[in-house]
Amino acid sequence: xxxxxxxxxxxxxxxxxxxxxxxxxxxxxxxxxxxxxxxxxxxxxxxxxxxxxxxxxxxxxxxxxxxxxxxxxxxxxxxxxxxxxxxxxxxxxxxxxxxxxxxxxxxx
Amino acid sequence: xxxxxxxxxxxxxxxxxxxxxxxxxxxxxxxxxxxxxxxxxxxxxxxxxxxxxxxxxxxxxxxxxxxxxxxxxxxxxxxxxxxxxxxxxxxxxxxxxxxxxxxxxxxxxxxxxxxxxxxxxxxxxxxxxxxxxxxxxxxxxxxxxxxxxxxxxxxxxxxxxxxxxxxxxxxxxxxxxxxxxxxxxxxxxxxxxxxxxxxxxxxxxxxxxxxxxxxxxxxxxxxxxxxxxxxxxxxxxxxxxxxxxxxxxxxxxxxxxxxxxxxxxxxxxxxxxxxxxxxxxxxxxxxxxxxxxxxxxxxxxxxxxxxxxxxxxxxxxxxxxxxxxxxxxxxxxxxxxxxxxxxxxxxxxxxxxxxxxxxxxxxxxxxxxxxxxxxxxxxxxxxxxxxxxxxxxxxxxxxxxxxxxxxxxxxxxxxxxxxxxxxxxxxxxxxxxxxxxxxxxxxxxxxxxxxxxx
Numbered sequence: 001x002x003x004x005x006x007x008x009x010x011x012x013x014x015x016x017x018x019x020x021x022x023x024x025x026x027x028x029x030x031x032x033x034x035x036x037x038x039x040x041x042x043x044x045x046x047x048x049x050x051x052x053x054x055x056x057x058x059x060x061x062x063x064x065x066x067x068x069x070x071x072x073x074x075x076x077x078x079x080x081x082x083x084x085x086x087x088x089x090x091x092x093x094x095x096x097x098x099x100x101x102x103x104x105x106x107x108x
Numbered sequence: 109x110x111x112x113x114x115x116x117x118x119x120x121x122x123x124x125x126x127x128x129x130x131x132x133x134x135x136x137x138x139x140x141x142x143x144x145x146x147x148x149x150x151x152x153x154x155x156x157x158x159x160x161x162x163x164x165x166x167x168x169x170x171x172x173x174x175x176x177x178x179x180x181x182x183x184x185x186x187x188x189x190x191x192x193x194x195x196x197x198x199x200x201x202x203x204x205x206x207x208x209x210x211x212x213x214x215x216x217x218x219x220x221x222x223x224x225x226x227x228x229x230x231x232x233x234x235x236x237x238x239x240x241x242x243x244x245x246x247x248x249x250x251x252x253x254x255x256x257x258x259x260x261x262x263x264x265x266x267x268x269x270x271x272x273x274x275x276x277x278x279x280x281x282x283x284x285x286x287x288x289x290x291x292x293x294x295x296x297x298x299x300x301x302x303x304x305x306x307x308x309x310x311x312x313x314x315x316x317x318x319x320x321x322x323x324x325x326x327x328x329x330x331x332x333x334x335x336x337x338x339x340x341x342x343x344x345x346x347x348x349x350x351x352x353x354x355x356x357x358x359x360x361x362x363x364x365x366x367x368x369x370x371x372x373x374x375x376x377x378x379x380x381x382x383x384x385x386x387x388x389x390x391x392x393x394x395x396x397x398x399x400x401x402x403x404x405x406x407x408x409x410x411x412x413x414x415x416x417x418x419x420x421x422x423x424x425x426x427x428x429x430x431x432x433x434x435x436x437x438x439x440x441x442x443x444x445x446x447x448x449x450x451x452x453x454x455x456x457x458x459x460x461x462x463x464x465x466x467x468x469x470x471x472x473x474x475x476x477x478x479x480x481x482x483x484x485x486x487x488x489x490x491x492x493x494x495x496x497x498x499x500x501x502x503x504x505x506x507x508x509x510x511x512x513x514x515x516x517x518x519x520x521x522x523x524x525x526x527x528x529x530x531x532x533x534x535x536x537x538x539x540x541x542x543x544x545x546x547x548x549x550x551x552x553x554x555x556x557x558x559x560x561x562x
Contacts, residue, residue, distance in 0.1 A: 044353035052386035062419035067475040068438040077483030083509035
């Protein structure tokens with residue numbers, strides 16, 4: 001739409017309770033458009049005004065792999081060894097505690 | 109009023125649809141805040157039609173083109189507009205309601221549609237349909253809000269009297285009604301048989317976008333599919349999307365992408381969202397933010413990548429939404445991931461991305477198990493081997509230890525660990541098998557964790 005969108009200045013008493021977290025959104029609320037895609041102030045724009053042109057088609061630095069190899073894996077492996085050990089001990093203990101020492105009845 | 113019809117005449121002389129649409133705006137422009145009031149004051153209900161007819165003729169007298177029928181149609185349109193302006197101005201003074209404004213705007217909508225069907229309005233005037241449709245929807249939303257407020261004020265009695273009263277449906281009654289009228293405009297544009305250069309088909313994407321917004325607001329996003337199906341049936345004689353203004357294309361691609369997203373078709377969703385992202389105006393930050401809100405969870409599932417700080421930099425709200433979650437995924441911290449997900453739950457649910465993000469836990473787990481694999485180091489070189497091979501036989505106990513660590517020290521038993529690993533293998537996030545009797549996991553020598561370089 002070519003015209004700029006200004007909201008009608010009609011009384012707008014709603015939304016007084018949750019004012020705090022919605023301050024930046026007040027303008028949209030007044031227009032009744034809380035979370036939806038906004039109208040662009042202009043209808044069309046040249047290719048050099050697009051987001052893609054802005055990044056020169058280079059988008060690699062915007063996304064990264066989801067794992068972290070910088071983490072010193074030595075720390076992790078030491079910790080891992082320790083936990084493996086302690087899990088082994090605790091498992092043994094648990095097994096020992098739950099062992100049934102009562103004599104079993106045997107059938108002949 | 110005279111001003112209005114000067115604009116009308118100029119728009120017709122230039123065949124400028126947007127200029128024409130501006131004469132039907134329900135909002136006074138900032139440079140002329142009294143526009144609506146002065147329009148209203150310059151006539152009254154008994155002489156309005158005569159006034160309009162006179163003004164159209166006197167302002168456009170020196171031009172050809174507007175035939176008798178067309179003038180008749182426009183007189184009706186502007187008379188209805190004048191009526192609606194009356195309700196809007198009264199509303200500003202607190203003497204009218206949004207419901208009344210909606211009703212009179214709806215009347216205007218019908219009359220405008222009739223203008224195209226019966227009075228031969230030309231295709232270049234379709235921005236008028238945009239203007240009318242856009243505000244019809246906004247007024248419907250306003251009216252619904254107003255009605256449910258009033259309902260809240262005197263609830264009790266009313267709801268007791270009507271047993272089969274469904275408050276949810278009723279709450280958006282006007283918007284539902286509005287959808288019907290937008291669909292009429294949709295049909296009006298779609299079914300135009302005129303040659304493409306002078307076809308109302310050029311209005312189709314603007315109207316579709318309005319319908320998408322309406323369906324999403326009504327919580328029936330899936331109805332958008334019906335529109336897309338209708339559209340694809342006509343695809344052959346429709347101008348290509350690339351011929352439309354970018355504002356319409358970006359909006360359309362965004363909603364199409366989100367629609368696929370909600371259908372859990374993330375591969376398709378990604379395609380459309382990326383297109384919307386790339387075409388979007390670089391200064392339209394709020395819209396870029398909305399695109400990313402879906403593109404980020406989408407990419408997490410399709411290519412398992414996360415946004416960098418550079419990408420999120422201009423968007424503080426997205427940083428709040430995603431940064432901590434991304435950090436947990438990267439480090440494989442399952443417990444912190446659960447907490448972060450819980451913390452943002454309300455916001456995630458509201459944006460319909462909770463379920464998708466929840467599936468990011470798999471990636472966090474994958475990263476944790478991958479760390480175990482890396483920590484295992486390399487097997488000793490056998491004879492003839494030159495490149496070191498990672499240790500591919502990993503005791504389940506080590507994975508278990510890692511999962512216990514990742515879960516904040518909680519004891520997870522071996523069966524559950526095996527189950528988690530089996531799931532990882534099933535989802536292709538990990539390659540190998542569990543040798544249960546020996547208590548080890550045998551991982552693939554080539555790409556034990558596909559796509560992660562090991």
